[in-house]
Amino acid sequence: MNKYAIGVDLGGTSVKAGVVSLDGKIINQISIPTEAEKGPETVANQIVKAIKEVSAEAFGKEIVGIGVASPGLVNLDGNTVEAPPNFKHWDSFPLRDTVFKGLANGLPLLIENDANAAALAELKFGAGRGEDDYLFVIWGTGVGGGIIIDGKIYHGPHGGAGEFGHGSIDYNGPQCNCGNIGCIESYIGQRYLSTRATKYLENKKESVVWKLVNNDASKIEPQVLYDAAMEGDAAATEIMSEAGELLGVAISSFMNVMNFDLAIVGGGVSAAGDLVFTPMNKRIKKSVMAPLRPVARAIPAQLGNQAGILGAAGLVM
Ligand SMILES: [Zn+2]
Known part of the structure; x- marks a missing residue:
């Protein structure tokens, strides 16, 4: 059970990242501004920053992968995100690949629409078990x-x-x-x-x-x-x-x-x-x-x- 995943919750005002145990406990969590008004490149950078920051606190723990919950339409390619509401200058952007390159740690990285991610959370750890x-x-x-x-x-x-x-x-x-x-x-x-x-x-x-x-x-x-x-x-x-x-x-x-x-x-x-x-x-x-x-x-x-x-x-x- 000594394995963990990093979960990122991308919101219009803050990027929250947490280290999560396999039984669904958030063992530590950080939050930094999204800077949504500066466009998708900046937002991707903030996500990378949040992941690196929270990973540093998880030193010595085995991280199996990283997931990002994003507003907007996440395309079936699992990469591009279209027009998240309240995000500026954002038409269609390869969020997954940009964050993956920015992290450069080779860990599996998956991205999902935020409401879908919440539905999955209830399935794995909440009312939907x-x-x-x-x-x-x-x-x-x-x-x-x-x-x-x-x-x-x-x-x-x-x-x-x-x-x-x-x-x-x-x-x-x-x-x-x-x-x-x-x-x-x-x-x-x-x-x-x-x-x-x-x-x-x-x-x-x-x-x-x-x-x-x-x-x-x-x-x-x-x-x-x-x-x-x-x-x-x-x-x-x-x-x-x-x-x-x-x-x-x-x-x-x-x-x-x-x-x-x-x-x-x-x-x-x-x-x-x-x-x-x-x-x-x-x-x-x-x-x-x-x-x-x-x-x-x-x-x-x-x-x-x-x-x-x-x-x-x-x-x-
Ligand atoms: Zn409507």
């Missing part, structure tokens, strides 16, 4: 996803499978960032959810939410809605409960197509727990095909913000 097939949903700023089939990440013929947040639940719904109409993300992604909540609360000045944000509508966000709901506020409970149910609608459609019975849901907003999971599961039970009803369920992810590093390391373990 012992499962073969499930949908992983990451519910935060946006709504992302990863699909596990037969215990492996499913990439699809163009490498971009798992864009769960851009399945539409209403063709007359709101305009989504991606260009489509009524995507689940355009209802419950953090920013959209905050906007919807603000509108809903306009005529409900008695709601605790207004007190919590000092009447500043720009401060209404899922965390505040959660806090208000925990104080028994009816309007906040209603909004979060509806968000959970909407996610249930999207999950059950996916389950019906794939014949899946499990969804693992992580990300910041999912931390609202039963407040969103109870209505989500109620909707799933109602909306899946009859044979799935006794078994279909959505459960919380277990790894939180460690999922990026763990999933990246999991690529080479």
